[in-house]
Amino acid sequence: MSLVLEPVSSPAALKEFIRLPARLYGRFPAYVPPLNMERRGFLDASKGPFFKHGRAQYWIARRDGVAVGRVSAQIDAAQPAGTFGDAGLFGCLDAIDDDAVVRALMETAEAWLQGQGRERAFGPCLLSMNEEPGLLVGGHDEPPLIMVPWHPPYLAPRLEACGYAACRELHYWRLDGxxxxxxxxxxxxxxxxxxxxxxxxxxxxxxxxxxxxxxxxxxxxxxxxxxxxxxxxxxxxxxxxxxxxxxxxxxxxxxxxxxxxxxxxxxxxxxxxxxxxxxxxxxxxxxxxxxxxxxxxxxxxxxxxxxxxxxxxxxxxxxxxxxxxxxxxxxxxxxxxxxxxxDWVEAGWVLDNNQPLQKLLRQFGFAIKRTLRLYGKQLVAP
Missing domain, CATH: 3.40.630.30 (Gcn5-related N-acetyltransferase (GNAT))
Structure with missing residues (x-):
């Protein structure tokens, strides 16, 4: 079975890129897709605010012609020097439960980042740290929440198998009742x-x-x-x-x-x-x-x-x-x-080591309901 990574280079391809998660994750009862129109507002270079200060490339993975995954790689000029070790970013990581697919996606994104002069990869972020950062690792069955990404449970171990190490965790705290x-x-x-x-x-x-x-x-x-x-x-x-x-x-x-x-x-x-x-x-x-x-x-x-x-x-x-x-x-x-x-409100994201804010939220009765994880990988030996 042939696996090919195609760069997104046309309006039709971008449309497929945006719609792909809904097709990949449709069998998961907990997954609720956002409006494609809203996603286009982020991912279309002619509309998205990220593109005022950044650049990105998207890819779709196809096996025997069928789309089985997607990924992005991006550089954010608004990112202060030294942040994440001057890493380039990856994001929009969605795929079937297949090690070869996830590995091919990440290797393609990494190669692009190295071509942009980056020696480290960090993410996932939809596009930037201010746009849906993190991979969902806890709270998969919670109700959907505005501007919070959803990923299947298998995706984290697949990413870790590609050599990515956890950097930080972002928590979402909920106040029920x-x-x-x-x-x-x-x-x-x-x-x-x-x-x-x-x-x-x-x-x-x-x-x-x-x-x-x-x-x-x-x-x-x-x-x-x-x-x-x-x-x-x-x-x-x-x-x-x-x-x-x-x-x-x-x-x-x-x-x-x-x-x-x-x-x-x-x-x-x-x-x-x-x-x-x-x-x-x-x-x-x-x-x-x-x-x-x-x-x-x-x-x-x-x-x-x-x-x-x-x-x-x-x-x-x-x-x-x-x-x-x-x-x-x-x-x-x-x-x-x-x-x-x-019924409830959630506060997030909150860094795993932000003790003052965590203490404040506990005082009001908030409790952690979902966790997203950020990963990093050194692409070039120091």
Whole structure:
């Protein structure tokens, strides 16, 4: 049986590349594909924000003419020097349960990265560390969550057999029973009350783009210097103020201010799989009609805390810890109250060694529900 790796070099090939995971994983009950239109917004070089600061190549693996896997290799110019050992990235790794297929995919991606002058490979990431990083290794049967990848259990050992070693783990923490938690929180003092001069305001939907830029700036300042940090570029969050605008309510985001200066941000996004899971990756006309109706009338019961940060001047201080606690409390309170009976929210991703944030989440009753792993491999002997 012949195995061939074909570079994606046409619109038709890109369309097949985007649709392939749904065909490969259709037999897994836990797998729910995202909308192909949404995937194209990331992977099409004419649309994706990554391509404002990076470049990528895609391949499809075929056995006897049948597509059996895919992979990407990419270089992100926004990645600070030295990050991951100046590695190039790989991603979009999806394949059947076959060692030869996964090995051929990875060898092809590695060869491209070496041709770009990279001596190390790191990933997987959809395209960058700010776009769905990690390979799912725990929580395969959990309900789908917005912007969190799904992989079959066999893929991790197949990748490890190619010489890839685990680097870090990214955890997603869930708070179940939001209605009961909200009642409990109402009986306690708000942490924000302990910080003199602190105010919190929701998003200004009339100037959503401006507030998204404030969030980007605070987030970049908050997390700079942390392991794996790649700054968010303006285009990386552009979709929140355009494509996601119909789903972003004013209480989905918070900006904390002290003396009028932004000192912290938090944002929770509704879990769009609630309205897309049953209509397929390529909706029929009826499916699109359902989606349009749900966009305006569906009351989301689940969500993901996607941004949380406190400016660096408060880092490692009591005031910073209280501020972070205040924002988590406030965003949970607003989401649960706004949705009138929300079920759960997840916070992620959280690095495996981020003890302060893990402690904070435990205090609120969060628990780890899924884990994604990042891998690295030295391609050239040091």
């Amino acid at each position: 939001l209605a009961a938690k909200l009642e409990e929180l109402q009986r306690t003092r708000r942490p924000a009350e302990a910080i003199q001069g602190l105010t919190m305001r929701p998003l200004d939907l009339r100037n959503l783009a401006g507030d998204i830029e404030i969030m980007r700036t605070v987030y970049n300042d908050a997390w700079k210097g942390n392991w794996g940090f790649v700054p968010l570029e303006p285009d990386d969050l552009k979709g929140l103020s355009s494509d996601m605008k119909p789903f972003v309510q004013r209480d989905c985001g918070l900006i904390a201010l002290k003396a009028g200066k932004p000192v912290g941000v938090a944002m929770i996004l509704p879990n769009l799989f609630e309205i897309t899971a049953d209509i397929g990756a390529d909706p029929s006309p009826l499916g699109w009609a359902k989606l349009g109706y749900r966009t305006f009338f569906h009351r989301f019961r689940t969500g993901r805390i996607i941004l949380l940060g406190v400016v660096s001047e408060y880092r490692h201080s009591v005031g910073g810890a209280v501020l972070a606690m205040a924002m988590v409390r406030e965003i949970i309170d607003r989401f649960a109250d706004y949705r009138h009976g929300a």
